[in-house]
Amino acid sequence: MPLTVPSRVRRICHVMSVACGLGALALPLAGAWGAWNYQDLVGSPPPEGMAPSLVWQGVAAVLLSLPMIWVGVGLVRLAALFRDQARGLVFTDANADRVRVFGSCLVLGAVLNPVVQTLAILALTHGFPPGSRLIQIGLGLDDAVLATIGGGMAVLGWVMGEARRLSEDLEGIV
């Protein structure tokens, strides 16, 4: 049964829905942009007179956008959740599932991130002469935080599923 949503909350939900949709589009692009920021990605400038080839930059861009695509998928589900919440559909199976999927996408993104960064750096330096090619394996605090938040969201999704069941039970009691 739809709940009565105060207009202020409804407005916030609409804004969040749009923000999540935009985030879902922007994140993969932001991830891909990393392929054109060699120094930020590798931590040092390329060797004198050398630059990654456009093809390998493209490969690195695709790789770097992969974790963000997953997070984007999660954000699309979150946008749908906010849309439903604005309509008063709060404790529903679909919403619980969306929160669970969002959490899982964050965890997957956090796990993929160090792997694709390693592969992206390898791709960027692939055209360099022997001795200048790099392979870097790095685990960042950001990934750990993302995975923790994702895990928390997945648990929250399960709790929402239980809340939906309780809500349905209470609806049938007079």
Place this chain on the structure above:
Amino acid sequence: MPDLDEGQGGGRVILRLDVMMARRKVRGRDLAERVGITEQNLSLLKSGKVKGVRFETLAKLCQALDCQPGDLLEFEAE
């Protein structure tokens, strides 16, 4: 006959609200007002389309109809 809960293999509880209302000659609207529930919920109670009844609601029904919970609820074994 309206049943309150279709138990899993153990029978069911039947709500005899309509019978008691007829005996006491109480109208639905009046009873709903005295008990403090909506007519819609009273109708659901009468038709047995509810999962449960709060003790509070049951007590108010008993008070309004001057009866005991046993007069309203009946267990029917399968």
